[in-house]
Amino acid sequence: MPTTHHTRMLILGSGPAGLSAAIYAARAGMKPIVVQGLQPGGQLTITTDVENYPGFAEVIQGPWLMEQMTAQAVHVGTTMIWDTIVDVDVSQRPFKLTGDGGDVYLAETLVIATGAQAKWLGVEGEQELGGKGVSACATCDGFFYRGKKVVVIGGGNTAVEEALYLTNHSDDVTLIHRRDSLRAEKILQDRLFANPKIKVLWNKKVARFVAGEGNAGLVGVDLIDTETGEASHEATDGGFVAIGHSPATELFRGKLPLDADGYLEVTPGTSLTAIPGIFAAGDVTDKIYRQAVTAAGMGCMAALDAERFLAEAEYHAMVDA
Ligand code: NDP
Numbered sequence: 001m002p003t004t005h006h007t008r009m010l011i012l013g014s015g016p017a018g019l020s021a022a023i024y025a026a027r028a029g030m031k032p033i034v035v036q037g038l039q040p041g042g043q044l045t046i047t048t049d050v051e052n053y054p055g056f057a058e059v060i061q062g063p064w065l066m067e068q069m070t071a072q073a074v075h076v077g078t079t080m081i082w083d084t085i086v087d088v089d090v091s092q093r094p095f096k097l098t099g100d101g102g103d104v105y106l107a108e109t110l111v112i113a114t115g116a117q118a119k120w121l122g123v124e125g126e127q128e129l130g131g132k133g134v135s136a137c138a139t140c141d142g143f144f145y146r147g148k149k150v151v152v153i154g155g156g157n158t159a160v161e162e163a164l165y166l167t168n169h170s171d172d173v174t175l176i177h178r179r180d181s182l183r184a185e186k187i188l189q190d191r192l193f194a195n196p197k198i199k200v201l202w203n204k205k206v207a208r209f210v211a212g213e214g215n216a217g218l219v220g221v222d223l224i225d226t227e228t229g230e231a232s233h234e235a236t237d238g239g240f241v242a243i244g245h246s247p248a249t250e251l252f253r254g255k256l257p258l259d260a261d262g263y264l265e266v267t268p269g270t271s272l273t274a275i276p277g278i279f280a281a282g283d284v285t286d287k288i289y290r291q292a293v294t295a296a297g298m299g300c301m302a303a304l305d306a307e308r309f310l311a312e313a314e315y316h317a318m319v320d321a
Helices: 016-027 042-046 062-075 138-145 157-166 186-194 292-320
Strands: 004-012 033-035 079-081 085-089 095-099 104-112 116-118 149-153 172-176 198-201 204-211 218-225 231-235 238-241 245-247 278-280
Touching: 004 016, 004 095, 004 292, 016 033, 016 042, 016 062, 016 104, 016 292, 033 104, 042 062, 042 116, 062 079, 104 292, 138 149, 138 157, 138 238, 149 157, 157 172, 157 186, 172 204, 186 198, 204 231, 218 238, 278 292
Parallel strands: 004 033, 004 104, 033 079, 104 278, 149 172, 149 238, 172 198
Antiparallel strands: 085 095, 095 104, 116 245, 204 218, 218 231
């Protein structure tokens, strides 16, 4: 039987942004509901070692961190619901969202923390070697390649920033790009070309990530020249795929302003979207930092912004009555 849930704060997404929003909102007595979505816990649940989330001296595991965050959110009074939202009506408050089983959510405030997914090449070996040499986040995993040889695939700002970042750990970084020019900003290109630790392979696409014998992980990439079709091989210990991300914003297309890359637009320095009462936090609105800790911080901001919004709205409703 479909149910109607009425809440002061509905949070979409259960990664660090959504759960941090929930923890703050629950502790403010807002009884938030978190709709967990298709990947409960978000991107960290497909990560292994996490070494950069403050508060833990030892390496922790991504899935464990998200279990802890979920337990913390529930402990302070959050209701977690496993559902997928299929329809959104943001034309009036309470906002009305519908789950795929027919449940209706009436939300006085809405926090969108639906995250983003890294785009992958979809070639052989990529999935199998995820966490064993293949990664989509140099900031997260670059540290594990100290003194080793790494390649970065892509030609945008992210790829160039990742290549530059990796030179903090490796003296042998190769950028592999499918064309003969980069789309990254010129200032980043200048830094890339000036860095003696980085070489660029132009007009090459990755055909396969190659695993070593036994449990050796990634040992190289098979390449195809996009101009000549010639095959080649590049030995490497780490492969960083940096070909863009897809923010999970399809539900809001045409309803809230998105930027050219599909990210939700917010007033800079806040979590406020164009519709009063709707807030955004984490990777769904952030294409620059994309870290668990920044997402968590933005989740906190969204909860505080929502709480303030509701207090003001309720005060006006009372005074104007
Ligand atoms: P982009 O979409 O800008 O670039 C993706 C790159 O990956 C392109 O060079 C593209 O090649 C390549 N690519 C895409 N698909 C494939 C494929 N299947 N095989 C091989 N190569 C592929 O993504 P970014 O993540 O770099 O940036 C996204 C947005 O975020 C941009 O607006 C960027 O400016 C912004 N950003 C800003 C930062 C900052 O301000 N510091 C930092 C990071 C991102 P091709 O060029 O041939 O299309």
